[in-house]
Amino acid sequence: MTPDLLTGRVGWVLGRLLLAAATLLLLSAVIFTVTDVLPGDAAARLAGPDADPAEVARLRADLGLDRPAPERYLEWLGGALRGDLGVSAISGRPVADVVGERLPNSVVLAGVALLVAAPLGVAAGLLAGMRPGRRADRAVTGLSVVVVAIPEFVMTVLLIVVLATTLGWFPQVSTAPLGGRPWDAPAAMVLPVLSLVPLGFGLSARMMRSTTAGVAATRYVEAARLRGVTGGALAVRHVLPNAVQPVIQVVAVLFGGLIGGSIVVELVFNYPGIGLELQQAVGRQDLVMVQGITLVLAALALASLLLGDLVAGLVDPRERR
Template identity: 55%
Template sequence: MSWGAFLLRRAVALALTLAALSTLVFWATELLPGDAVSAVAGPSATEAERAAVRAELGLDRDVLTRYLEWLGGALRGDLGTGYTGARPVAELIADRLPHSLLLAGLALLVTVPVSLLLGLLAGGRAGRRADRAVSAGVLLVAGLPEFVLATVLLWLLAAEAGLFPRVSLVPLGGGPLATPEILVLPVLTLAASGVAVGTRLVRAAAAEVAAAPWVEAARLRGVSGARLAARHVLPGALAPAVQAFGLVTGALVGGAIVVETVFGYPGIGLELQQAVAHRDIPLVQGIALVLCACTLVAVLLADVAARALDPRRGSRP
């Protein structure tokens, strides 16, 4: 398959998947518990005031009409206006999303090399002591929810050691990079989860390559250790590993929701948590749709990179 056909197929698949997810996002938010009118009008509002608020928010129209209007606006880049603060959803996301992408990007910079190292170590020695030790360690971390990891790191590195702040407050008028110490604990929490998932995926790919005939031939020639892993196992495992990191990237962006809430980090995840608490449906829908889009783009880029790195492509067009 040519590059043009490959990219076209992936782009069409991404668009169709995002369209399906947009439908799921809208209808799922319709099932959220609570009443947006009560959240906006207040508990002491009269029935007349509640009816006025319902009409102002457009909630007096049938759900299908509201869905079609929301979908049409999303295609134009208009995600509506939030109930709280009456601020455009797209504007708010544009302010918060870079903070979350910074967090996920820094976590990915830690996740990729550590996962490759541990995955190659375990996969190249499948069934041996090193494999069992690495597999047990990452399985333990993978089994811990992110809020538990965050709590442990808070206790160890913030409360007990006092090395980092407990809350990731960004100074007014500045960004997270102005006070990099606030990033350490959220990044470590995300990276720990990313390494746990990434290592297992890389290990599976490396173990398959390590059992290949050309790797066995290299062993018979006396190649071993880091040289064997770097020259013979890594090239064959790199393409599936890159695809795995695409999935991990999506998980990191999604995992930021929990991590930002725990540390009070001003990203899109914390904004989503507050939007759910205030029944701000347009904001919940907009953030969920953008997170889905970020994950799909990460997977698409990983597929493209994996195809370029796949040694089996050879000279195929």
């Protein structure tokens, strides 16, 4: 990489970081506004239906709900920048502690699912794209469409019925051992992981198939064929490096989406992740917890996107010239 290209790359990274920071700032305002204007009175809900107006007013003052929304937003944002996401009005626990406890569980769940799904999807998409219109292409395309179309809830139920209830191979719930993490009992993680694998496989396979077909039709690959390069050598050495870049970005997006979007899987299997905690916070109308978790998930998604762009740039053959 030439010095000019390196300088341009550093400038690009700094620009992306600034854009990510501005996007997160905008998202924080949207998150606070949406949760702040939810119907109902949070203080009245917490006080209970039998509370008198004086008690509700006192609780509203304790929660800071009697102050203007912009003032509360700036205070919340300042606390978030210091790592203080507030305290749950329901459990009394700091939101940052809950996130620190639950988020690693979801990160591992999504990470393991992608470690299984992405290589399978890339391999299947590469095979299909090298033979467009043939039997392998039709099989991979059809399978990817089917698995992406199946809702997560249906997939989890099928896995429970077949692998847990009928065959008894795995437990139906994924509760962590006392004082431990879910991966301390690996068998309990199998079904949650398998529930997320089809989506990751389907999306990565479809993207890889599309980019592979485009690269395989270029003059560069045709010239390699004329030099006698065929089969696996052609696919791995000449097509894969040029076709995998968009797939990396898709996987990065998918990783962030699986962490925040695996609520159904975590709920069905009682998996102690951040998605389950968010669902419970919404059900309890714990707005402080909802705000904090949603902000962290937004930041994680942006970080995943940025990392995907960086990795895609590193593996792009044009960046190494």
